[in-house]
Amino acid sequence: MVPPQRLRLAAIGCGSRTFIYFELAAKQPDLYEIVAAADHSPARLAKARALSQNPAFREFHDDGAILAEPKLADLMIIATQDAFHFAHASAALRRGYDLLLEKPISTNLRDVLALEKLAAELGRRVLVCHVLRYTPFYRKVKAIVASGVLGQIVSFEATEGVEPWHQAHSFVRGHWAVTEKATPMIIAKSCHDTDILSWLIDSRCVSLSSFGGILHFRAEQAPAGAPARCTDGCPVGDTCLYNALRYVGDRKGWLDIIFDRAKTATDAEIIAWLAKSPWGRCVYRCDNTAVDHQTLNMVFASGATGTFTMTAFSEGRDLAIFGTKARLLAGERVKRTAGCDIIVEDHATHALDRIKIDFDKDGWHGGGDAGLIRMLHGEMGKPRAEDMESSLQRSVESHLIGFAAEEARQTGMTLNLAEVRARLSSP
Ligand SMILES: NC(=O)c1ccc[n+]([C@@H]2O[C@H](COP(=O)([O-])OP(=O)(O)OC[C@H]3O[C@@H](n4cnc5c(N)ncnc54)[C@H](O)[C@@H]3O)[C@@H](O)[C@H]2O)c1
Structure with a gap:
């Protein structure tokens, strides 16, 4: 078109x-x-x-x-x-x-x-x-990988830290808590990661294994005396990270995406709403089936291997890519400890290239929303649909990895992705 x-x-x-x-x-x-x-x-x-x-x-x-x-x-x-x-x-x-x-x-x-x-x-x-794919950060990482400065990509480690409150809001109390009614966590939260990783490695994932489960957000972890709802007066409410009353305090911003009157309602009205809404429930007494941690172990057609960890108990994304000429370290930990966003270290000289990214503050996702809308018009004008940056054809790859990972997690098997695709394709 x-x-x-x-x-x-x-x-x-x-x-x-x-x-x-x-x-x-x-x-x-x-x-x-x-x-x-x-x-x-x-x-x-x-x-x-x-x-x-x-x-x-x-x-x-x-x-x-x-x-x-x-x-x-x-x-x-x-x-x-x-x-x-x-x-x-x-x-x-x-x-x-x-x-x-x-x-x-x-x-x-x-x-x-x-x-x-x-x-x-x-x-x-x-x-x-x-x-x-449309963030300045990942576009820079992609450009570094594509430039050849890392040499041949041999392996990578990637982590997505969902962050405890976000996990509770979306995956314990919220829309994606019950996998059977929504989407497996590894798809709902991490299909962005499986997409980015296969894009950066520029090769198809051919096989994977996966492990994970719910370690923390379960009834056995509930503090003594915690009622079913935070609004019922919890004995540990003052110290609990997940106290729903934070929706009328330091976490009020999160209400915007679930409660239409978030900006205009009084605190009393919000508390009355919480007393009935899923977001007022004790996080240890929900019907959640979404995992709070999962790892993937992947092999790519190029021969490269990589691991990905999704965990509720970290914040932000971290990435390390190991090439034959240099290694790249990027993301949250680099930002916090080195004061830049990406570091490239040459194996021969140990020279460090420290790169800072100008983040686009418009919209969410590190400028990804703004980048997507900025590029959308041009993408729609590309001659071939499949060449659009995040075309359906390319995006299927990330979903194949994610759904296969969920099956691998549940069965404990190592799966061949071509076999999974063939099994689920309609004639
Ligand atoms: N790309 C990303 O990074 C990203 C981030 C967050 C969410 N999402 C995804 O975006 C989607 C939407 O998320 P959201 O937070 O905007 O959801 P939301 O629940 O706030 O909005 C969905 C809307 O759809 C409406 N709706 C339901 N059935 C309808 C119908 N038959 N006809 C017309 N409207 C109908 C609902 O009334 C609701 O207003 C979800 O699938 C979510 O997983 C993507």
Whole structure:
């Protein structure tokens, strides 16, 4: 598709993600026009309308209503919750839309592969919101690897620290706590990492094993006397890291993404809401099945090997890439200890190249949201859909790794990814 002068955007699902994309797109009126959105919530549609800065903006009460119309935009943003992505994305593709599709592509690998097939059959393009690819940080790491300065990549170690409060908010109390109703943790949180790693290594992962589970967020770890809800008066409330009453204190910002009246409600109203909402529950007494730690051990077609660890009990991402000529260290620990973002150390001379990144403060994800919207128009104009930076075709790789890792974790087996793909592909 050659994009028109201005790319017309519409959205199914007006939550935090669509709001971020609309806000960023509205700042570039030469590239984008926001024309319509669908959501069950009138309040969210009103916010989407305000962000669109378009008096002709059209509102629809759900996916069925917007898709019943003739095609009214060039690109449909699919930003409902994980479990709806496949249905909404398939229907929008069939209606003639190209897509900006929130990750995960779907909650299971069979649907991921089916969507890839459907998009190919219909000749549509799908850009998956793997926003880290658009961050100045990872673009710099990619450029260093591609420059050859590290030599041949032999191995890597990567870590994603979810951070304890974030784990509790999203994966113990929140939308992704019950894997069976959402997506396995390794996909929900870490498909960005499996995407970035296969992009940096520039080779397909051919086989992997994985281990992990829930070590901390379980009933046996509950402090003595802790009630089912923090709002019921917990004896350790004053010292508990996860006290839900922090939502009216130092963690108020987190309410914005789950409670529409976060900015206007009084503390008493918020506490009354917490007394009934999933976010008021004791983190040791939830129905969570999402793991709080998991490791992956991977082999790539190039012969390189690497490990990835997701843990609730660290913060931010760390990366070490070991090449035949030099090693690269990057991320949170480097930033905290060395005062720069990336270090490249030459094996022969031990010369250190210390690199600082100018982070884009617009949007979240280290500038990834802003980078994605900045590049979206150009990506849609690329001659081949699969060459888009985070095309569906490329993004399937990260989901294949993630879903195979979950199966490997549950079965204790080492899996061959070509076999997993073949087993779950429809004829
Ligand atoms: N790319 C990233 O880094 C990133 C970060 C966070 C979340 N996500 C993903 O983005 C997606 C959206 O997240 P969010 O936080 O914006 O979610 P959200 O729950 O805030 O918003 C989803 C919206 O979809 C609406 N909706 C549900 N069914 C609908 C239907 N049939 N028709 C129209 N609207 C419908 C809901 O009313 C809700 O407003 C999730 O899948 C999440 O995993 C991606």
